[in-house]
Amino acid sequence: MVTVSGVSKYFGNIKALRRVSFQVEEGELFGVIGPDGAGKSTLFRIILSLLLPDEGEVCLWGKSPVADYKAIRRMVGYMPGKFSLYEDLTVEENLNFFAAVFGTTIKENYHLIKDIYRQIEPFKKRRAGKLSGGMKQKLALSCALIHKPKLLVLDEPTTGVDAVSRSDFWEMLQKLKNAGITVLVSTPYMDEASLCDRVALIQKGHILEISTPDAVTQGFGKQLFGVAGENMYKLLLHCRKFYRVESVYPFGEELHLTFHGGGDWREELIRYLYENGLANVRIRPIKPNIEDRFMSLMSITEKENG
Amino acid sequence: MKKLWVFIKKEAIHIIRDKRTLMVLLIMPLAQILIFGYVITTEINQARIGIFNKANDYAGYQLVNRLAASGYFKIGKMIDNPEEMEASLRKGEVRMVVVIPSEFGKRQAESSGVEVQLVADASEANSAQMLVNYARSIITRFDAENGLSGRASEIPVTIETRMFYNPALKGVFMSVPGIMAMILILISAMMTSISITREKEYGSMEILLVSPLKPWQIIVGKVAPYIILSFINAVTILLVGIFIFKVPMEGSWWWLTIINILYILLSLSLGIFISTVSASQMVAMFISLFALLLPTVLLSGFIYPIENMPVLLRWLSSIMPPRYYIQAVKSIMFKAGSFMSIWKELLIFAAFIVAFMALSIKNFKVRLS
Numbered sequence: 085m086v087t088v089s090g091v092s093k094y095f096g097n098i099k100a101l102r103r104v105s106f107q108v109e110e111g112e113l114f115g116v117i118g119p120d121g122a123g124k125s126t127l128f129r130i131i132l133s134l135l136l137p138d139e140g141e142v143c144l145w146g147k148s149p150v151a152d153y154k155a156i157r158r159m160v161g162y163m164p165g166k167f168s169l170y171e172d173l174t175v176e177e178n179l180n181f182f183a184a185v186f187g188t189t190i191k192e193n194y195h196l197i198k199d200i201y202r203q204i205e206p207f208k209k210r211r212a213g214k215l216s217g218g219m220k221q222k223l224a225l226s227c228a229l230i231h232k233p234k235l236l237v238l239d240e241p242t243t244g245v246d247a248v249s250r251s252d253f254w255e256m257l258q259k260l261k262n263a264g265i266t267v268l269v270s271t272p273y274m275d276e277a278s279l280c281d282r283v284a285l286i287q288k289g290h291i292l293e294i295s296t297p298d299a300v301t302q303g304f305g306k307q308l309f310g311v312a313g314e315n316m317y318k319l320l321l322h323c324r325k326f327y328r329v330e331s332v333y334p335f336g337e338e339l340h341l342t343f344h345g346g347g348d349w350r351e352e353l354i355r356y357l358y359e360n361g362l363a364n365v366r367i368r369p370i371k372p373n374i375e376d377r378f379m380s381l382m383s384i385t386e387k388e389n390g
Numbered sequence: 391m392k393k394l395w396v397f398i399k400k401e402a403i404h405i406i407r408d409k410r411t412l413m414v415l416l417i418m419p420l421a422q423i424l425i426f427g428y429v430i431t432t433e434i435n436q437a438r439i440g441i442f443n444k445a446n447d448y449a450g451y452q453l454v455n456r457l458a459a460s461g462y463f464k465i466g467k468m469i470d471n472p473e474e475m476e477a478s479l480r481k482g483e484v485r486m487v488v489v490i491p492s493e494f495g496k497r498q499a500e501s502s503g504v505e506v507q508l509v510a511d512a513s514e515a516n517s518a519q520m521l522v523n524y525a526r527s528i529i530t531r532f533d534a535e536n537g538l539s540g541r542a543s544e545i546p547v548t549i550e551t552r553m554f555y556n557p558a559l560k561g562v563f564m565s566v567p568g569i570m571a572m573i574l575i576l577i578s579a580m581m582t583s584i585s586i587t588r589e590k591e592y593g594s595m596e597i598l599l600v601s602p603l604k605p606w607q608i609i610v611g612k613v614a615p616y617i618i619l620s621f622i623n624a625v626t627i628l629l630v631g632i633f634i635f636k637v638p639m640e641g642s643w644w645w646l647t648i649i650n651i652l653y654i655l656l657s658l659s660l661g662i663f664i665s666t667v668s669a670s671q672m673v674a675m676f677i678s679l680f681a682l683l684l685p686t687v688l689l690s691g692f693i694y695p696i697e698n699m700p701v702l703l704r705w706l707s708s709i710m711p712p713r714y715y716i717q718a719v720k721s722i723m724f725k726a727g728s729f730m731s732i733w734k735e736l737l738i739f740a741a742f743i744v745a746f747m748a749l750s751i752k753n754f755k756v757r758l759s
Binding site: 129136164168170 | 392393396397400403404407408592593594596597598599600601602603756757758
């Protein structure tokens with residue numbers, strides 16, 4: 085069990101983390117979701133004992149990364165955001181090295197990494213630097229797992245990886261969770277949040293919300309509409325001008341839009357747009373996703389912080 | 391222990407797989423000693439000198455012939471008056487002028503003696519000093535043979551001692567230990583400091599830190615393979631020195647090896663220390679170059695004699711490890727010194743190694759930043 089309570093971290097004048105608190109339960113797949121620069125990596129490094137918090141405390145199964153960093157380092161597996169294995173060593177050599185460094189062998193924990201490693205095994209004589217992005221991630225995960233850690237910390241493991249490898253990767257994480265390993269993972273991709281047991285939304289060092297993915301989207305609490313038309317940019321500008329519109333963001337091929345008070349003012353909006361020369365506008369009610377929730381939470385905190 | 395072994399193996403693979411760097415590391419010392427050996431030769435060969443012969447007698451001509459026959463000097467100009475002498479020195483036509491006084495032959499036989507004046511262009515202080523020394527030794531020998539027999543004992547002892555270990559006055563003898571000192575410390579320190587900072591830069595240090603590896607295991611694992619590489623370098627330089635530059639090897643190979651191994655360990659631990667204070671490969675390389683190259687060249691007595699330095703620099707030179715290496719190697723190679731003649735230097739090496747290692751382990755950051 086991982087407990088983070090009131091952790092703050094400053095880099096000079098920059099507040100990377102501000103009183104962050106959350107708890108990860110044993111055997112949970114916990115996601116930290118936020119854009120680049122939100123403080124995800126800093127948070128993970130503090131949990132891993134690589135950085136010291138300026139305020140607050142962290143506790144992993146009763147051990148503190150500040151006082152007892154050696155104990156922490158025996159029970160965690162870490163996959164940094166940047167590919168950090170040795171590019172001039174082969175796949176097999178990398179894995180052997182990390183196994184030996186953690187005082188184990190590939191054989192001993194092969195069952196843990198079997199599913200992932202089998203996919204890269206045909207290339208085991210290839211140097212890690214010559215692997216594709218997806219295979220590098222699989223190798224890095226194997227190396228982080230080889231000593232059977234209690235807690236697996238993955239910093240943006242799917243950044244820069246193709247869609248197929250990404251879904252493979254998340255399937256793997258589910259399996260590891262089922263094998264009893266607690267997984268702490270960060271990602272900038274909102275769509276991956278729904279694959280976690282619980283998520284923490286983080287922005288500029290603040291935790292915006294901690295909940296299950298479903299509860300996060302339900303927390304949106306308003307009717308959301310998808311607006312589509314011909315001139316998307318003009319459409320966005322005019323939607324923003326309409327006095328009943330509370331928020332509107334471009335989202336893929338549609339604009340995501342809410343009205344003040346969560347009401348339904350579609351007819352008025354269509355009329356207003358028509359008067360402004362925008363015909364053929366289609367508006368449909370849609371279900372909010374995590375990104376919608378994230379955007380609304382962000383605008384709320386921004387208002388609160390002035 | 392197995393962890394350490396695995397780490398050393400990994401480090402060795404890094405070195406062997408990086409063929410280009412490996413070639414540079416093996417060939418660079420060879421190229422350096424050849425270049426330095428031929429360029430920084432303090433040897434004098436056919437230096438152009440002027441003769442201002444006021445005597446024009448038999449003894450005077452004999453002296454001029456003796457100077458010309460030595461091979462060190464080439465008579466570039468005969469000078470008739472002091473103005474001409476100054477002008478040709480200023481123009482650089484000649485590097486030194488030998489002024490033979492009038493009635494040289496006659497006064498040479500008198501008990502009061504005679505003064506031969508040597509006027510050298512001191513804008514190049516070292517070579518001027520060398521020219522004067524060479525000329526002096528030729529003139530004193532000439533004097534001893536032709537002048538009053540009793541004056542032979544007045545030959546300054548310093549000249550004789552200087553030539554004792556280097557009778558042919560070959561500069562390259564003196565510079566081989568200096569070149570070895572420089573190349574070994576540069577390569578060893580740079581290699582280790584870069585290889586450790588590279589892990590920091592690539593981010594793999596982050597994983598190593600999160601592993602149960604202890605700081606000393608990381609440090610020793612990093613250094614071990616480079617000991618072999620540096621030793622190969624030391625052997626190459628020595629062989630080139632002995633077989634190409636004909637540097638004498640009078641003493642014991644055993645002690646020479648010990649000196650080299652200790653010096654390599656010292657350089658490697660210095661490299662580790664540099665890596666603990668620098669964040670990137672670039673910084674590590676600059677520190678290795680500037681903090682090591684200049685002091686080694688300038689303060690170790692390799693090019694400029696320590697005795698001629700101001701007190702502050704002389705004091706500084708006493709904390710320069712290459713200085714002791716040069717002393718110890720010279721003592722073994724040229725003077726067939728025994729353990730008794732080098733134990734101080736060996737002790738100093740050991741102290742440096744312990745100090746750098748302790749500082750590095752203490753300085754090694756178990757966390758990021």
